[in-house]
Amino acid sequence: MRLPSAVLLLTALTVALPLAAQGSDAKGKYYFKKNCKTCHAQGKSKLSPLSMTQAQWKKYFQTGKHGGEPLSPKLGTPQQIMDIKTFLINHASDSPQPETCGG
């Protein structure tokens, strides 16, 4: 009885963990506007998903730093940053669906 349930648990974890690491594209768009566009809407610092390629956004979020300070909690909860990351990567300049985020 013990072994099958352990196997089941392991299988469930293996399936669930990568899913849990995914952010939400739609929420990311919302939080990008709310948490980032306040400062990055225009001029020199204007940012949109198109500002970088998928590889460049991935690299940026791997460092997790914004001007030398951690992105979270200052610019959002870890979940919000994850959502923003998903949105930016999904719609980067070299993505299948590039998006300007309303200019």
Ligand code: HEC
């Ligand atoms: C309070 C204003 C403000 C907010 C909010 C803000 N930024 Fe910035 N950001 C800046 C400034 C100023 C710079 C350039 C100077 C610096 O690096 O500190 C910058 C630089 C950047 C850069 C260039 C690389 C770097 O780190 O220097 C990226 C990418 C970036 N921000 C992404 C974001 C994202 C993503 C968010 C939302 C999660 C965000 N910013 C929210 C002000 C802001």
